[in-house]
Amino acid sequence: MTNSRRIIITGFMGSGKTTVAQALANRLGCDMIDLDSFITKHESRTPAEIIEQDGEAAFRDIETRQLRHLLKKTDARVIALGGGTWTIETNRELVTRSRGLTVWLNASFELCWQRIQAISVSGGRVRPLAPDRESARGLYEQRRASYELATFKVKLGGNEDAGMVAAQIQTWIESLD
Ligand code: S3P
Numbered sequence: 001m002t003n004s005r006r007i008i009i010t011g012f013m014g015s016g017k018t019t020v021a022q023a024l025a026n027r028l029g030c031d032m033i034d035l036d037s038f039i040t041k042h043e044s045r046t047p048a049e050i051i052e053q054d055g056e057a058a059f060r061d062i063e064t065r066q067l068r069h070l071l072k073k074t075d076a077r078v079i080a081l082g083g084g085t086w087t088i089e090t091n092r093e094l095v096t097r098s099r100g101l102t103v104w105l106n107a108s109f110e111l112c113w114q115r116i117q118a119i120s121v122s123g124g125r126v127r128p129l130a131p132d133r134e135s136a137r138g139l140y141e142q143r144r145a146s147y148e149l150a151t152f153k154v155k156l157g158g159n160e161d162a163g164m165v166a167a168q169i170q171t172w173i174e175s176l177d
Pocket residue numbers: 011012013014017036047048051081082083084085127128129
């Protein structure tokens with residue numbers, strides 16, 4: 001039965017993970033947790049602050065610890081990962097062991113970059129791992145092979161709203177029953 005299985009949303013920064021995860025949870029009538037918010041709540045610092053103050057390696061250790069904690073202690077059915085979470089093998093193992101169904105929001109680099117920029121220009125969330133177009137592009141290319149390991153892939157053109165994407169994911173989940 002897929003009914004009780006968790007649905008784990010992955011994808012690059014700016015691919016829309018949190019928004020789609022929330023729309024999916026609304027459709028399924030279940031809870032959703034965003035790993036970045038979970039980390040912020042438990043560490044009293046945002047992922048960006050941790051990366052800026054302690055470095056990326058320290059953040060990855062915290063991220064893995066909090067992912068383990070989240071999977072063990074909460075029963076939210078839909079989880080939005082951070083952009084780098086799924087690229088770490090240990091994290092993929094944790095998700096697989098928890099029988100999570102993984103979904104990759106496959107948005108083009110241009111779409112992700114537009115959103116990353118729009119948010120930072122409007123004074124929104126800082127993304128220390130995407131400080132400029134070149135480095136963001138390099139990271140995007142480097143991560144694609146890991147994202148490909150997700151079970152379900154949704155190609156995004158940029159015009160779909162989150163509800164449409166969530167409906168597509170729901171149809172896929174129901175086809176597994
Ligand atoms: C990261 C993405 C961020 C956050 C952290 C690291 C990454 O999440 O987890 O800054 O490595 O891509 P979003 O994908 O939600 O921006």
